[in-house]
Amino acid sequence: MKTKKKVKKSPPKKKQMRVSGSTVKRLSKYYRTLNELIKEDTDTISSEELAKLEGVTSAQIRKDFSFFGNFGRRGLGYNTQELKTHIAGILGLNRHWNVAIVGAGNIGSALIDYAEFKAHGFHIKLVFDNDPAKIGKMLKSLIVKNIDTIESECQRENIEIAIMAIPAQAAQAVAERINKAGVKGILNFAPKRLQLPNHVVIRQENTAMELETLSYFIMNQKDYLK
Amino acid sequence: MKTKKKVKKSPPKKKQMRVSGSTVKRLSKYYRTLNELIKEDTDTISSEELAKLEGVTSAQIRKDFSFFGNFGRRGLGYNTQELKTHIAGILGLNRHWNVAIVGAGNIGSALIDYAEFKAHGFHIKLVFDNDPAKIGKMLKSLIVKNIDTIESECQRENIEIAIMAIPAQAAQAVAERINKAGVKGILNFAPKRLQLPNHVVIRQENTAMELETLSYFIMNQKDYLK
DNA sequence: ATGTGTGAATCGCTTCACAGCT
């Protein structure tokens, strides 16, 4: 019988490998650099040149790309525009993501009109808070919604990503409600590890921890790696 | 009276090993958890129990500590208070750090009165901006200084750490001035890799990159590792 | 001639497993 399973897929030469978080993070950095290069009308770059800009090795860059396909031309290098498009596809930046911010405090409002988000497909649709003094008021371009309505509002606006910027002690409960509302990913600024039952992707952001790491490496400079 | 314990000459059993960034970051997490445990009057914890709270293995925790000394008691576990003190010492949180914030925008002002900083030794002494409309005005508890005075002000206040929250295109130039003023570490929120000639420790913070990583893992959940 | 793509070698972090202390 004809099992068309073992396809010889040529174009994006599929690999069956796990991609590490570090590779994804680097792709995101390359993407940033490529945008700058394109702005400066650079249309070709070698892994060696890009490596210098990023502070990594050229082998690292080629290996990172190799998980996803063959984007370069031997003897020539990479076309910046093409490469950017490939990376955007990998990271999901061609897509439109609906985002909600939970917590209308300092960090929440700092993020609302961060232009780079919208430029790369992240559209902030909702802001929530539990403070009656804030609910109903405008915060930048959005009206602050009551956090009690988070499930229905998120469903109505089809929110897929939530950015949580609320106190640590409230974080777990809110995360569970967000989860029920069908949110697929959370970027958590609350200094608290979230425990969710299922497939929600969580990333933790913690400035205090970064400062502490900095502090350690200042005191132990010889240990400083990257 | 001299209640000298069984201390043997060099208590923190010096190792000659490199400590990885991941270990330092985890220590910072353990430190946070320990503070909570102490608040709840837990005075002993085993590596197994702590591991469960942190979402890592118990071997990982014991190994992390082992780079710095023997903090536990076999058959018993760790005293939370002692362990906290040890970690604080390792991370330099017993110390007093003078910190400057560069950029009185959204992020800068979000950070100024972040209470946790001061609680762990990070004292924000100065805020800079280049906007005449902001210079001289109060921002939270501080007067915004002219960025042109950054060298002299940082020297006068003995600033060791700078938090940069300014646009990408200004970042490199400011970093160089900060460096000349003797700052030892930079936490950089500008989406731009800083290239400094010497021993300054730099950590990069980038929310857009975190969102992009989140986006990738939402689309490829099976790949999601941590 | 140049620079990619990639198996193979290497490096470094994590986990195992158990000796040793309380």
Place this chain on the structure above:
DNA sequence: AGCTGTGAAGCGATTCACACAT
């Protein structure tokens, strides 16, 4: 008996080095 501390094993990520494409 219980749990730490740690060499050794295991494993994933990075770098090397070169065949191959242009």
